[in-house]
Amino acid sequence: MRTWYKYLVIEEADPVRLEKDRAAQEHQKTMGGYSTDRGYASKEEFFRTYVSGGDRRYRYYHEALKECLNKEEAGLSIGSGRCGNELFLMEEGYNIVCSDLENYCEERTSDIFEKMKFVKYDVMAGPFPGKFDYIFSLNVLYLFPREQLLKVFQHVAESLKDGGRFIVDPGGAEDNLYTALIDNWGVRWDAQAQAFLKTMLKRSKKKVFKKHHGYRCNNKEFVAVAEEAGFKFEGLKTSDYVTELKDRMLLFHGLPESAVRLLGWPIPYVRLFNFRKIQ
Ligand SMILES: C[S@@+](CC[C@H](N)C(=O)[O-])C[C@H]1O[C@@H](n2cnc3c(N)ncnc32)[C@H](O)[C@@H]1O
Numbered sequence: 001m002r003t004w005y006k007y008l009v010i011e012e013a014d015p016v017r018l019e020k021d022r023a024a025q026e027h028q029k030t031m032g033g034y035s036t037d038r039g040y041a042s043k044e045e046f047f048r049t050y051v052s053g054g055d056r057r058y059r060y061y062h063e064a065l066k067e068c069l070n071k072e073e074a075g076l077s078i079g080s081g082r083c084g085n086e087l088f089l090m091e092e093g094y095n096i097v098c099s100d101l102e103n104y105c106e107e108r109t110s111d112i113f114e115k116m117k118f119v120k121y122d123v124m125a126g127p128f129p130g131k132f133d134y135i136f137s138l139n140v141l142y143l144f145p146r147e148q149l150l151k152v153f154q155h156v157a158e159s160l161k162d163g164g165r166f167i168v169d170p171g172g173a174e175d176n177l178y179t180a181l182i183d184n185w186g187v188r189w190d191a192q193a194q195a196f197l198k199t200m201l202k203r204s205k206k207k208v209f210k211k212h213h214g215y216r217c218n219n220k221e222f223v224a225v226a227e228e229a230g231f232k233f234e235g236l237k238t239s240d241y242v243t244e245l246k247d248r249m250l251l252f253h254g255l256p257e258s259a260v261r262l263l264g265w266p267i268p269y270v271r272l273f274n275f276r277k278i279q
Contacts, residue, residue: 001145001146001175001215001216001217001218001221002175002180002215002216003212003214003215003216004142004172004183004212004213004214004215004216005183005210005211005212005213006187006210006211006213007187007188007190007191007208007209007210007211008191008208008209008211009191009194009195009198009206009207009208010206010207010209011204011205011206011207012205012206012207019212020212020213020214021212034081034082034104034105040105040108040109040111040112042112043091043112043113046084046087046112047084047087047088047091050082050084051084051085051088052088054084056240056242056243057138057139057169057239057240057243057269057270058084058085060239060240060270061085061138061169061270061272062085062088062089064237064239064272065085065089065136065167066089066092068165068167068274069089069094069134069136069167070133071093071094071095072095073095073132073133073134074095074097074132074133075094075095075096075097075132075133075134075135075136076096076097076099076128076130076132076134076135076136076159077096077097077098077099077135077136077137077138078099078100078121078123078135078136078137078140078156079099079100079101079123079137079138079139079140080098080099080100080118081100081104081139082104082105082109083098083105083109083116083118085138086098087109087113087116090113090115090116090117091113096117097117097118097119097132098116098117098118098119099118099119099120099121099128100118100120100121101120101121101122102120103118103120106118123137123140123152123155123156124144124148124151124152124155125155126155127155127156127158127159128155128159130159131159131160131161131164132159132160132161132164133160133161133164133165134160134164134165134166134167135156135159135160135164135165135166135167136166136167136168137156137166137167137168137169138168138169138171139169139170139171139172140170140171141168141170141171142170142171142172142213142214142215142216143171143214143215144214144215145215146215146217146221146225149215149217149222149225150225150228150229153166153225153226153228153229153230153231154229154230156229157229157230157231157277160277161277162277162279163276163277163279164276164277165234165274165275165276165277166226166231166273166274166275166276166277167272167273167274167275168272168273168275169270169271169272169273170217170222170271170273171214172214172216172244172269173216173244173267173268173269173271174216174217174218174219174222174267174271175216175217175218175221176218176266176267178266178267179216179244179267182244182245182248182249182267183216186248186249186251187248187249188208188210190248190249190250190251191208192208193250194206194250195207195208219236219271219273222271222273223273226273226275230277230278231275231276231277231278232275232276232277232278233273233274233275234274234275234276235273235274236271236272236273236274237270237271237272237274238268238270238271238272239268239269239270239272240268240269240270241260241261241264241265241267241268241269242257242260242261242264242269243269244264244267244269245260245263245264245267246260246264
């Protein structure tokens with residue numbers, strides 16, 4: 001496992017904290033926040049904007065989760081954020097409680113969804129008060145170093161019924177030589193080129209800041225931590241061979257997805273692990 005840094009191209013005078021974000025709100029700001037609201041006009045627009053027509057990851061999650069969840073079972077989502085996938089599944093009849101440190105879009109969401117179930121929950125603080133058939137978590141666990149990751153798995157295990165499942169995408173491609181080269185060289189030099197171009201075109205000085213984003217772990221390490229917490233590994237599904245290159249580097253931005261996919265096959269951005277709590 002290694003620390004994952006991102007390179008921000010911003011105004012030289014903009015205030016920026018380069019250490020890991022402390023508060024959830026701070027990390028949301030770094031990630032672009034949940035402020036877009038064109039999708040809150042109606043349920044249909046919400047799903048079109050944030051799931052079916054949104055980020056390629058969320059389309060994949062919807063289909064993959066439907067394949068392994070059961071409408072009769074009770075589920076919990078941890079770190080639900082905007083709750084796009086959760087609300088779509090609930091709309092189709094799945095019984096899911098959303099949770100996060102904050103309900104970031106509470107007012108806008110309650111305007112269009114009457115029956116959303118949301119509970120404030122910090123997975124680091126302890127087990128959830130209640131037991132579920134399954135728990136899922138998308139793009140949250142990259143925030144935790146190994147010791148905290150173990151705690152998270154232990155708390156999840158304690159919040160599951162015997163034999164319950166934990167379906168989890170830690171967020172981002174795994175730690176391997178390819179992502180190490182991208183993080184340490186590719187993204188860094190691409191950011192320098194972007195700063196240069198933006199400074200020339202916009203005539204205001206842009207600078208590159210190296211910011212702590214979270215942690216990258218490889219698949220083996222992730223499974224080992226889960227097993228230490230009492231889970232059995234039941235499978236891994238991967239998808240999205242594009243985001244790690246195309247959305248992070250100007251160099252790949254203009255290329256068609258089919259071309260980027262060929263280069264990105266060793267670094268899928270989606271890694272959906274399936275674990276079962278050992279009884
Ligand atoms: C990158 S967002 C992902 C949101 C959503 N699952 C998605 O895929 O769009 C990470 C989320 O994890 C939440 N989070 C961070 N630390 C947490 C914790 N200790 N317990 C529960 N949620 C946490 C944040 O508030 C944030 O909403």
